[in-house]
Every structure is written in structure tokens, then in C-alpha cells.
Amino acid sequence: MATTLFHNGTIWTGTPGPTNTALLVDDHGVIAALGEDAVATAGQSEGTVEVDLEGGFLMPSFGDGHAHPMLGGLEYVGPAVRPCDSVEEIVAEVRKFAEANPDEEWIVGASYNGSLAEGSLFDARWLDEAVPDRPVVLRAWDYHTMWVNSVALQRAGITSDTPDPVIGEIPHREDGSVLGTLREWGAVDLVTAVMPKRDLDVRVAALGTAADYYLARGVTWVQDAWVEPDDVDTYVTAAERGALRVRFNLAFYADPRHFDTQVDGFVDGRQRVEAVDSPFLTAHTVKFFADGVVENETGALLEPYCSGLHSHGMQVWEGDSLAQAARRVDELGFQIHIHAIGDAAVRQALDAIEYAIESNGPRDRRPVIAHVQLVDDADLERFAALGVIPCMQPLWAQMDALMTVLTVPRLGTERADRQYRMRSLDESGAPLALGSDWPVSSGAPLDGIAIGISRRTSDGEPEGGWTPQEALTVERALSAYTAGVAEQAFAENSWGRLIPGASADLVWLDRDPRDAPAQQLPDVVVKATYLRGELGHQHSP
Structure with missing residues (x-):
């Protein structure tokens, strides 16, 4: 790698103080100097490559604090249902894919818009019209819900007599027959248990697709927030092949139904990752779900839902089981990462982390609570007090169709207006981090930031x-x-900062995002992305 001088633009280091106009990266991909020192040092080195920023903006590359890159990459393998704006469009896309892929035993895709059917309830018979003779399995955009056709229900052995499983729900039609929508893991797992596994090469390729996606949006580090044993195989294989092109940290999925038998697997998985010794792969973390999502009325609330259909929602870990599990993985040196949507789930997550700290004593643990859609006033200050990182998704803080059609009717206006308290948490001293939850929503940080700084939709609503x-x-x-x-x-x-000695993980934007109106941020062009000083993405006009 050649020594590289970036100049003729604004260089934002991510630290307090003035910006710079030049940055020097040495031949090991490390930031060597800034400003006049960078120019002077470059002049003393033969063969320095110059990158003219053309008046653009150079800053630290983004990280994604909570995402599902494997799932995102695999979306590109199946029918393209994400862009569809109606049930009819989804059915047509599934039919088109099935006809083009007659040898596919199962038609598997993601992720459809859950607000396109009343109550987010989708009927198996709609998919039967497209594919009556093979199983069809579609994930909703929340990835907590599945829509299947009748053949898939048959393969899974789901009938009108099948009881709702632990941590799951099987909705029925008025006549008692199974509808075709499955909610949460207990129900979803009935289908995934009989589905054929994806080929390893397809999964490795999906990680490549995810890397392409992220690099084009200026992201070079991703927290994979749901990793199971087959995923470890995929990541390790990709690392051994030299196929990882962004940094990934793995969070092993902790299932309350199987936790006692999972723990040794977490340790083994970490050891396998460490043995690969890849600079792009770590496995520091264990992921818990404290609840589901508001749109399914499975998010756990302190006060009941407006409909009362599921009362206070779903608590994934009963009693003190989350606290005990958190204590155990903390004892093993893992970082705790808890999905918590409702205010009751956030409180349970904070209680579990507090218990782990009290049980195991002080250390640098940096526990994470992801999403934090609702947090009670009584719990707001606890994040900073416990050193808990709220990893939030700024793109969700808007009055879009998901919010107006599914969320607000379930929470009521007063409670809905207390969602996504990013600024309150930040001002409380909590160490705020941001993420996308891609492919649940856009993985482009600038898309999320546009909403996070304006709380307005892409159409500018509300004023x-x-x-x-x-x-x-x-x-x-x-x-x-x-x-x-x-x-x-x-x-x-x-x-994460552009300082001498740091890795040259950089993103070059065509303009200064600090000066752009919020609604124009998604139009800011990522000219190039660099990881350890090497070009990972270059914009093609």
C-alpha cells in the first residue's frame, strides 16, 4: 500500500476543534498526520499518492451498531418483495420468481411491508394463487413475522389444532382455520425447522453482498445482532477465504428455551473466531430479546395496549431468567446486547444488566440495549448510571406508514409521542450509539441521520x-x-475518529453534511469508502 495524501477538502476528525484540509495515511493503512503536518510529511516521501477531495468532505467511516447483514444479503437471493406497495404486487413478484426458478424446492424471500394488510394479518391463500404446489415463506420487514402459503403450513404440520407455541402466536380465520401469518420465534421456528438450509457458498456470497451494500453507504463496521451456529460456520469460512471486506462483530443469539445448552456453544464460537485471527472478525457479544415489536403487540409495555388484544405484550424471559442469563454471559466475558422495544422490556433489560454488574463486580463491559422505543421517566437516568449504551435507530423516529397505521393506534397518541427519546438519553449522559437494524430498514446512515435530526419524513412531514x-x-x-x-x-x-495512529477507516462525501438541509442528506453522494487505507468502494457517476 502506498502512502496517501488526501487534500483539497474539509476533513472532519470527529473530535472537538477545527477541521483540517489534509490527511496523510501511511503504507500500513494508519493515519500518520493531519493538516500542514500531513502536507509536509508527504513532501518528504517518494511515491506518495494524492487523492484530490474536489472540495468534498472526509470523515471517519460509519459503524452500524445493530444490524443483520446475513439476512440483508440473503434478501437479494429470493423474490424482490421489499419494493412492493400492495399485496397484489407481492403475489405477482412471488409468481414471477417461482416461474423463473422452477427447480427451487422452497420459495424464500423478504421483507414485505407489514402495513399492507389490515392488522398486519396476511392470508396463505393469497400466496397460494401464485404458487400452489411449493412452499412459500416470506419474512416481514420487522423479521418477527412470517407469511407462508398453505403448502408451507402443511410441511410444518401446522393445523387448526396446533396450539400457540411458547414465544409465538398462530393467528386463525373466523372459521378457526390457520390464516398464514406467524408471529414471533416460537411460531416462525415451526417452519424454519423443516426448511432446507441455505448452501454455504450462497451464505458466504450473501456476506459479500452485504459488504457491497455497506461500503457503498460509507459503513466499515457492523454488529451482526443475531448469530446462530450455522452463521458462525459462514463467517469463519468467509474469513478463511479472505472474503470479508468490512469488519463484523458477532452477537450469539440467546434463546430462553435452550439457553442452558447454548452457553458452551457461545464460548466455542468465540474460540473459533479467535482462531481465525482475522482483523475483520470478532465475537464479543451475546444477544437477548426482551420482547417483540409494537406492531405485533408483542412489545412489552408497562401499561396495556389500547386494543387490549395482548394486554401488556410479550415478555420473552420470564421472572428473573433474563437477569440470570445476563449474569452468566457477563461472567464469561461477553458483552450483553438486549433487544428492548417497550418500556417494560427496557426496565427488565436494565434490571438484568444491573444484576450482572452487582454479581460479577466492576469491569469494562459496555452493555447495550438496542432500539429503546419506549423508556419510562423512572428509567431514563439508569443508562448513564449503569454505563449502558442505548443503540438506537434514528430512521424509525418519523410519522411514516408503519407509525401511523400500526404503531400509534396500538400505543395511543400520548404514549406514542414518548418514543425514541434520543436527545433525552444523550443529554442524560448515556453513551449513545446509532444503528440501522438493516434489512429491517435502510442501512444508509445518512438516511437515518436525516430523520434523527429533523423528526420528519422524507416528504417533510410534519412541519x-x-x-x-x-x-x-x-x-x-x-x-x-x-x-x-x-x-x-x-x-x-x-x-471512529481521524487521529494519528488510528486506522484509516474513511468515507469521502461529495459535500459537508453539516451544511445540508435534513431532507437532502440522503442525496449526499458517498464518493469513496476506505478500510485500513484501502479503497473499498468508489462511486461511479
């Missing part, structure tokens, strides 16, 4: 922003998507 008191400043949002994620990753001394 003045929804709950504008919770909007972040643009510089704070940029920092939380870079240095904030680096802190979550235990990597604040390695990347």
Missing part, C-alpha cells in the same frame, strides 16, 4: 418535526454513528 425536542444535532448524530459505535465496539482507540 417542525414530530416530537422535535428529541431531535439530535447533525454533528452529534454523525458522532454517534462513528465514534459512538466505535465505543460500543471497544475500538475507540482504533477507528
Whole structure:
């Protein structure tokens, strides 16, 4: 690698103080100097490559604090249902894919818009019209819900007599027959248990697809927030083949139904990853689900849902089992990462982390609670007090169809207006990090930041922003998507800021995002992305 001088632009280091106009990267991919020192040092080195920023903006590359890259990559393998705007379009796309792939035993795709059917309830018979003779399995965009056809129900042995499983729900039609929508893991697992496994090469290729996606959006580190044993095989194989092109940290999925038998597997998985010794792969983390999602009325709430259909929602870990499991993985040196949507789930997650700290004593643990859609006033200050990182998804803080059609009717306006309290948590001293939950929603940080700093939709609604008191400043949002994620990753001394000695993980934008109106941020062009000083993506006009 040649020594490289970036110049003729604005260089934002992600640290307080003035910007620079030049940055030097040495031949090991490490930042060597900034400003006048960079220019002077470059002049003393033969063969320095110059990158003219053309008046653009160079900053630390983004990290994604919570995502599902394997699932995102695999979406490109099946029918393209994500862009569909109606049930009819989804059915047509499934039919088109099935006809083009007659040898596919199962038609598997993701992720459809759950607001396209009343109550987010989709009928198997609609998919039967497209494919009556093979199983069809579609994931909703929340990845907590599955829509299947009748053949898939038959293969899974799901009938009108099948009881709702633990941590799951099987909705029925008025006549008692199974509808075709499956909610949460207990129900979804009935189908996945009989589905054929994806070929290893297809899965490795999916990680490549995910890397392409992320690099084109300026992201070079990703927290995979749901990793099972087959996924470990895929990541290790990709690392051994030299096929990883962004940094990944793995979070092993902890299932309350099988936790006691999983724990040794977490340790084995970590050891396998460490044995590969790849600079792009770590396995520091264990992922828990405290609840489901509001749209299914499975998010756990302190006060009941407006409909009362499921009362207070779903608590995945009963009693003190989450606290005991958190204590155990913390004892083994893992980072705790808990999905918590509802305010009851957030409280249970904080209680579990507090118990792990009290049980195991002080250490640098950096526990994470992801999403934090609702947090009670009584729990707001506990994040900073316990050192808990709220990893939030700024793109969700808007009055889009998901919010207006599914979320607000379930929570009520008053409670809905207390969602995604990013600024309150940040000002409380909590170490805020940001993520996307891709492919649940866009993995482009600038898409999320546009919403996070305006609380408005892409159409600019509502004027003045929804709950504008919770909007972040643009510089704070940029920092939380870079240095904030680096802190979550235990990597604040390695990347996330442009300082001498740090890895040259960089993103070059065509303009300064701090000066762009919020609604124009998604149009800011990622000119190039660099990982350890090497070009990972270059924009093609």
C-alpha cells in the first residue's frame, strides 16, 4: 500500500476543534498526520499518492451498531418483495420468481411491508394463487413475522389444532382455520425447522453482498445482532477465504428455551473466531430479546395496549431468567446486547444488566440495549448510571406508514409521542450509539441521520418535526454513528475518529453534511469508502 495524501477538502476528525484540509495515511493503512503536518510529511516521501477531495468532505467511516447483514444479503437471493406497495404486487413478484426458478424446492424471500394488510394479518391463500404446489415463506420487514402459503403450513404440520407455541402466536380465520401469518420465534421456528438450509457458498456470497451494500453507504463496521451456529460456520469460512471486506462483530443469539445448552456453544464460537485471527472478525457479544415489536403487540409495555388484544405484550424471559442469563454471559466475558422495544422490556433489560454488574463486580463491559422505543421517566437516568449504551435507530423516529397505521393506534397518541427519546438519553449522559437494524430498514446512515435530526419524513412531514425536542444535532448524530459505535465496539482507540495512529477507516462525501438541509442528506453522494487505507468502494457517476 502506498502512502496517501488526501487534500483539497474539509476533513472532519470527529473530535472537538477545527477541521483540517489534509490527511496523510501511511503504507500500513494508519493515519500518520493531519493538516500542514500531513502536507509536509508527504513532501518528504517518494511515491506518495494524492487523492484530490474536489472540495468534498472526509470523515471517519460509519459503524452500524445493530444490524443483520446475513439476512440483508440473503434478501437479494429470493423474490424482490421489499419494493412492493400492495399485496397484489407481492403475489405477482412471488409468481414471477417461482416461474423463473422452477427447480427451487422452497420459495424464500423478504421483507414485505407489514402495513399492507389490515392488522398486519396476511392470508396463505393469497400466496397460494401464485404458487400452489411449493412452499412459500416470506419474512416481514420487522423479521418477527412470517407469511407462508398453505403448502408451507402443511410441511410444518401446522393445523387448526396446533396450539400457540411458547414465544409465538398462530393467528386463525373466523372459521378457526390457520390464516398464514406467524408471529414471533416460537411460531416462525415451526417452519424454519423443516426448511432446507441455505448452501454455504450462497451464505458466504450473501456476506459479500452485504459488504457491497455497506461500503457503498460509507459503513466499515457492523454488529451482526443475531448469530446462530450455522452463521458462525459462514463467517469463519468467509474469513478463511479472505472474503470479508468490512469488519463484523458477532452477537450469539440467546434463546430462553435452550439457553442452558447454548452457553458452551457461545464460548466455542468465540474460540473459533479467535482462531481465525482475522482483523475483520470478532465475537464479543451475546444477544437477548426482551420482547417483540409494537406492531405485533408483542412489545412489552408497562401499561396495556389500547386494543387490549395482548394486554401488556410479550415478555420473552420470564421472572428473573433474563437477569440470570445476563449474569452468566457477563461472567464469561461477553458483552450483553438486549433487544428492548417497550418500556417494560427496557426496565427488565436494565434490571438484568444491573444484576450482572452487582454479581460479577466492576469491569469494562459496555452493555447495550438496542432500539429503546419506549423508556419510562423512572428509567431514563439508569443508562448513564449503569454505563449502558442505548443503540438506537434514528430512521424509525418519523410519522411514516408503519407509525401511523400500526404503531400509534396500538400505543395511543400520548404514549406514542414518548418514543425514541434520543436527545433525552444523550443529554442524560448515556453513551449513545446509532444503528440501522438493516434489512429491517435502510442501512444508509445518512438516511437515518436525516430523520434523527429533523423528526420528519422524507416528504417533510410534519412541519417542525414530530416530537422535535428529541431531535439530535447533525454533528452529534454523525458522532454517534462513528465514534459512538466505535465505543460500543471497544475500538475507540482504533477507528471512529481521524487521529494519528488510528486506522484509516474513511468515507469521502461529495459535500459537508453539516451544511445540508435534513431532507437532502440522503442525496449526499458517498464518493469513496476506505478500510485500513484501502479503497473499498468508489462511486461511479
